[in-house]
Amino acid sequence: MSDTAEETKTLSDAEWRSRLTAEQYHVLREKGTDPPFQGEYTHPGPEGLYRCAGCGFELFISDTQFDSGSGWPSFTAPLESSHVATDEDCSLGRRRTEVMCSRCGGHLGHVFDDGPGPTGQRWCINSTSIKLEPKDPS
Numbered sequence: 001m002s003d004t005a006e007e008t009k010t011l012s013d014a015e016w017r018s019r020l021t022a023e024q025y026h027v028l029r030e031k032g033t034d035p036p037f038q039g040e041y042t043h044p045g046p047e048g049l050y051r052c053a054g055c056g057f058e059l060f061i062s063d064t065q066f067d068s069g070s071g072w073p074s075f076t077a078p079l080e081s082s083h084v085a086t087d088e089d090c091s092l093g094r095r096r097t098e099v100m101c102s103r104c105g106g107h108l109g110h111v112f113d114d115g116p117g118p119t120g121q122r123w124c125i126n127s128t129s130i131k132l133e134p135k136d137p138s
Helices: 004-010 013-019 023-030
Strands: 048-052 060-061 084-089 096-099 106-110 122-125 129-134
Touching: 013 023, 023 106, 060 122, 084 106
Parallel strands: none
Antiparallel strands: 048 060, 048 129, 084 096, 096 106, 106 122
């Protein structure tokens, strides 16, 4: 699935429900969270490109993934800063920075300033909100 920004920004709630699993809908459209340590990409695995599970936009590469011990996939940076959007999130009684896909607006997770170098950031992303496109072995 590789939609344009205009195509995904105008999808109705019913269209999102029909194209996403119940779990994907909950995370991407209702700002839900995967249970810790249960996601498919919690620990670094195969090399490749992580795309938005909602619209297929390129978000992260495996070279920036690390095992943060947090229970969620963690990256030091997005593939391109323009591929993600951020917003202040004051839910749960604390201030955090929410991360969203800049193409479809889907909730991805949060970014924190407690990661390793070179950025010092931890892009804490829900496994449900991304899909790995494995690197071509050739």
